[in-house]
Amino acid sequence: MALKRMLENWSRLRQRDYYKDAPYLWGLTIDLNKCIGCGACVAACYAENNVPVVGKEHCGRGHSMHWMRIERYWDEPDGKADIDQQDASDYPERGAHYIPMMCQQCNHAPCEPVCPVAATYHSPDGLNTQVYNRCIGSRYCGNNCPYKVRYFNFFNFWKDLPHPLEMQLNPDLTVRDKGIMEKCTFCVQRIRDAKDQANDEGHPEHVEDGSMQTACQQSCPTDAIVFGNLRDPKSQVSRLWEQHHVVLNRHEQDKSDDIRGYRVLEELNVEPCVMYLDRVRDVEV
Amino acid sequence: MEHQDTMKDVAWAKINADVLRSLEKPRRIFWIVLAVCALLVLSGVVAEIYQYREGMGVALMNRPHYWQLYISNFVFWIGMSHSGTLLSAILLLTKADWRKPIYRFAEAMTLFSILTAAIYPIIHLGRVWNLYWILPYPDARTIWPNFRSPLLWDAAAITAYATSSALFLYIGMIPDLAICRDNAKGWRKKLYTALSMGWMGRAREWMAFRKTYILMACFLVPLAVSVHSIVASDFAMSIMPDWHITSFPLYFVAGALYSGCAAIITLFVMLRHIFKFEAYMTTEILDKTAKLTFAIAMAWNYLNLSEYASIWYSNDMYEKEVLLAKFFGPYAVIVWTMLLCATVAPFAMVFKKVRHSMWSMFILSLVLQLGMWLERFQIVSPPLASNHEPWTWAVVWPGAVQLIITLASFGWFTMLFLIFCKIFPSVSMYEVKEMVFHRRKASSRARLEDLSAIKEEVARAEEGLQ
Amino acid sequence: MRRRKKHLLFGIFEDFDSARDVVSSLKVLDLKEMVVDNIELYSPIEHPEVEEILGDFHQPIQRFTLFGALSGAIGAFLLAAAAAQAMFTVQPQGGKPVIPLPPNIVIAYEGAILIGVLATIAAFFIYAGLPRRLHKHYDNKVSIDQIGIEVQVLPENMHLVRAVFDSHQATEIREVVQ
Numbered sequence: 001m002a003l004k005r006m007l008e009n010w011s012r013l014r015q016r017d018y019y020k021d022a023p024y025l026w027g028l029t030i031d032l033n034k035c036i037g038c039g040a041c042v043a044a045c046y047a048e049n050n051v052p053v054v055g056k057e058h059c060g061r062g063h064s065m066h067w068m069r070i071e072r073y074w075d076e077p078d079g080k081a082d083i084d085q086q087d088a089s090d091y092p093e094r095g096a097h098y099i100p101m102m103c104q105q106c107n108h109a110p111c112e113p114v115c116p117v118a119a120t121y122h123s124p125d126g127l128n129t130q131v132y133n134r135c136i137g138s139r140y141c142g143n144n145c146p147y148k149v150r151y152f153n154f155f156n157f158w159k160d161l162p163h164p165l166e167m168q169l170n171p172d173l174t175v176r177d178k179g180i181m182e183k184c185t186f187c188v189q190r191i192r193d194a195k196d197q198a199n200d201e202g203h204p205e206h207v208e209d210g211s212m213q214t215a216c217q218q219s220c221p222t223d224a225i226v227f228g229n230l231r232d233p234k235s236q237v238s239r240l241w242e243q244h245h246v247v248l249n250r251h252e253q254d255k256s257d258d259i260r261g262y263r264v265l266e267e268l269n270v271e272p273c274v275m276y277l278d279r280v281r282d283v284e285v
Numbered sequence: 286m287e288h289q290d291t292m293k294d295v296a297w298a299k300i301n302a303d304v305l306r307s308l309e310k311p312r313r314i315f316w317i318v319l320a321v322c323a324l325l326v327l328s329g330v331v332a333e334i335y336q337y338r339e340g341m342g343v344a345l346m347n348r349p350h351y352w353q354l355y356i357s358n359f360v361f362w363i364g365m366s367h368s369g370t371l372l373s374a375i376l377l378l379t380k381a382d383w384r385k386p387i388y389r390f391a392e393a394m395t396l397f398s399i400l401t402a403a404i405y406p407i408i409h410l411g412r413v414w415n416l417y418w419i420l421p422y423p424d425a426r427t428i429w430p431n432f433r434s435p436l437l438w439d440a441a442a443i444t445a446y447a448t449s450s451a452l453f454l455y456i457g458m459i460p461d462l463a464i465c466r467d468n469a470k471g472w473r474k475k476l477y478t479a480l481s482m483g484w485m486g487r488a489r490e491w492m493a494f495r496k497t498y499i500l501m502a503c504f505l506v507p508l509a510v511s512v513h514s515i516v517a518s519d520f521a522m523s524i525m526p527d528w529h530i531t532s533f534p535l536y537f538v539a540g541a542l543y544s545g546c547a548a549i550i551t552l553f554v555m556l557r558h559i560f561k562f563e564a565y566m567t568t569e570i571l572d573k574t575a576k577l578t579f580a581i582a583m584a585w586n587y588l589n590l591s592e593y594a595s596i597w598y599s600n601d602m603y604e605k606e607v608l609l610a611k612f613f614g615p616y617a618v619i620v621w622t623m624l625l626c627a628t629v630a631p632f633a634m635v636f637k638k639v640r641h642s643m644w645s646m647f648i649l650s651l652v653l654q655l656g657m658w659l660e661r662f663q664i665v666s667p668p669l670a671s672n673h674e675p676w677t678w679a680v681v682w683p684g685a686v687q688l689i690i691t692l693a694s695f696g697w698f699t700m701l702f703l704i705f706c707k708i709f710p711s712v713s714m715y716e717v718k719e720m721v722f723h724r725r726k727a728s729s730r731a732r733l734e735d736l737s738a739i740k741e742e743v744a745r746a747e748e749g750l751q
Numbered sequence: 752m753r754r755r756k757k758h759l760l761f762g763i764f765e766d767f768d769s770a771r772d773v774v775s776s777l778k779v780l781d782l783k784e785m786v787v788d789n790i791e792l793y794s795p796i797e798h799p800e801v802e803e804i805l806g807d808f809h810q811p812i813q814r815f816t817l818f819g820a821l822s823g824a825i826g827a828f829l830l831a832a833a834a835a836q837a838m839f840t841v842q843p844q845g846g847k848p849v850i851p852l853p854p855n856i857v858i859a860y861e862g863a864i865l866i867g868v869l870a871t872i873a874a875f876f877i878y879a880g881l882p883r884r885l886h887k888h889y890d891n892k893v894s895i896d897q898i899g900i901e902v903q904v905l906p907e908n909m910h911l912v913r914a915v916f917d918s919h920q921a922t923e924i925r926e927v928v929q
């Protein structure tokens with residue numbers, strides 16, 4: 001009996017292509033051409049996910065907790081930052097690049113196998129899940145993450161929340177105690193809500209595209225962020241992936257003209273579910 | 286053999302007396318050192334309580350430096366634990382009798398440094414109070430530890446290693462505990478009686494003892510090698526540039542033997558001086574240990590340099606970045622000091638004068654250990670400082686809490702070792718006796734052969750006369 | 752039924768060579784008159800030769816070791832495999848094998864060594880007859896540099912053994928009744 005169940009489990013769970021038969025594989029597309037680096041997504045993420053605001057001092061020590069962050073990179077013409085040049089105008093083009101960076105929900109997540117207590121695992125809808133209650137804080141996952149998007153609660157940050165502010169915490173998810181890892185969940189509480197709603201509406205295996213948005217997507221003024229189900233061929237995110245020839249299970253994407261899609265650090269073969277669209281700049285001007 | 290073999294003339298009763306004297310009333314310096322160590326441990330406990338209450342942030346680790354001194358100290362102490370048992374077992378299996386006067390304290394060193402090392406993963410955890418979750422116990426929610434994680438392999442390897450090396454030390458000590466029992470009074474009598482389990486030196490006891498001892502040695506050699514290669518997998522199994530290196534297990538094992546041998550020399554000189562063991566811990570043994578250390582140092586150097594070379598020639602951009610940052614970046618001081626201490630300094634052991642002088646070997650062994658400690662730091666920190674994601678690059682030096690706990694671990698180790706030396710014989714009496722017995726027999730056999738040769742010669746001469 | 756009292760003769764000798772001679776004379780005596788029962792030798796260090804003169808001890812410790820190592824390896828492997836199997840029903844890890852072999856081999860290796868060592872030590876205590884109380888006639892000199900020989904013998908034959916002990920310059924001879 002037990003043996004039969006075990007064999008069933010094996011055939012059900014041992015699938016090479018992640019969860020081939022699962023109805024969902026959540027994915028994201030970020031168009032860097034549209035991103036203006038305003039940081040609205042960061043603020044929205046803080047508000048939605050009860051991310052602690054650590055303050056200037058802790059931030060300086062590298063204890064900040066922003067699940068979503070805007071990374072800035074600067075061009076260095078002639079090997080020198082534009083900002084230092086003598087003939088710089090008042091509003092020079094300093095060649096800023098913005099990359100919103102959050103958990104890439106890797107399909108071959110390096111953080112998953114190294115956790116000693118299996119606090120992080122892969123959910124059937126393609127999410128790299130972090131179980132806060134199970135985490136013992138060995139921080140191995142944080143080291144093994146090539147994007148460094150896992151954030152550790154170095155202190156009991158929620159205790160610093162001044163009085164009326166605890167009223168604005170999102171009741172749909174927890175606040176995290178000291179000593180555990182946390183990271184972007186693709187707003188899993190909203191995903192859960194959308195799934196429940198789809199269930200109520202009588203189509204349990206299908207969440208209508210656009211019926212839910214992540215907090216960052218919702219707040220992006222330029223609509224640079226698109227979230228959706230990669231398994232649904234009609235969803236906007238699927239169409240974008242297809243349009244830019246980005247395919248899962250391939251770590252060298254098409255780099256021909258007009259095709260801007262890539263995934264960060266693809267060559268590590270971690271299979272991220274987030275596609276970035278490269279910024280097009282007219283360098284000649 | 287040119288030099289005189291002093292070991293064959295020692296009376297057995299003197300061996301007992303000499304070693305048992307080391308257990309007697311400690312000198313004042315002993316109490317002073319013990320008090321200093323206890324203070325260090327106490328300060329470490331205070332620091333740990335502070336960190337426990339406030340959170341890991343007080344140790345000044347951050348993102349991306351999720352691991353720092355705690356892990357490099359862990360690797361250092363595990364490494365130090367290697368030489369004792371591994372060398373003792375290898376030398377036992379190869380029947381090298383110079384191991385006999387030094388193996389007991391070397392094994393004790395193994396046990397205490399692994400006890401020190403085992404504390405670090407615990408201190409390092411964000412939620413220490415849930416430590417037991419990494420044990421495979423049946424849980425109502427059918428949640429088990431993740432055996433894929435190298436940290437679990439660590440836990441398994443350290444459990445096996447701590448248990449086996451403690452038992453190896455204990456089993457090897459039973460005949461000596463019986464000697465202590467026969468000469469002790471008061472609470473010591475009770476302790477030794479219980480621990481020696483009624484050992485009387487009967488023939489069947491000796492036969493079973495020898496067999497067991499050799500079988501355990503056969504286990505301990507592969508075990509020790511596996512333990513440090515598993516510690517190396519903590520790094521090698523990750524995808525971090527400059528951690529994900531195939532030669533890491535071998536490199537770690539060589540490094541472990543290296544720092545362990547250096548630690549043996551340090552303790553050798555100290556014990557010889559403090560307990561006046563000049564008759565047993567001879568310069569001959571020091572010389573052999575130094576030669577062994579030199580050989581291991583060269584193996585370690587080879588692996589270290591080949592690691593640099595393979596990164597350089599592979600031209601992988603991430604790894605090369607880390608390598609350049611190691612040599613010219615913010616941690617360059619550490620790396621160059623490490624190379625000076627661990628790569629250049631051992632060449633002093635080429636000279637016989639250095640190998641034969643207690644002082645020079647004492648200082649050299651400390652230098653080597655410093656080098657190996659820095660080596661562990663430069664394994665952990667610089668790759669984190671220049672990881673895959675340039676936006677997160679940051680240089681962080683360990684904070685006061687980490688430094689205090691590091692010092693405390695040295696205090697903890699020394700304290701355990703000092704207490705051990707006053708309760709248990711730090712030189713194996715029965716094995717030194719065996720060594721004396723066999724050497725005496727060998728020399729008398731040689732004399733007999735000489736005698737018979739003379740007789741033959743005389744007989745031949747007589748024949749010639751007739 | 753009352754246990755028959757054991758009569759022992761315990762002698763102490765200067766060195767191992769004379770002790771060996773004593774044992775061989777006792778063997779000869781035994782062949783002639785069948786008086787000697789159990790010869791026990793007490794020594795401060797190990798003498799591998801005693802097996803030749805006292806006969807085979809039959810201590811199959813290595814079998815315990817083998818059994819322990821094998822059962823440790825299999826047990827640890829099964830534990831890791833069962834844990835992985837149990838985990839999969841609650842925490843699927845997409846695309847990865849249910850029972851991963853390389854980590855399980857590491858765990859099995861450590862299990863083999865741990866259980867192997869423990870089994871060896873159990874065998875040691877069994878075959879060495881430890882732990883036990885000290886014999887009343889146990890002499891501290893044995894733990895320094897002398898060799899003790901204990902012979903179980905019937906009271907009427909005591910004088911024969913005593914003669915052997917005397918002829919080899921025993922420093923001390925004691926009669927013990929247990």
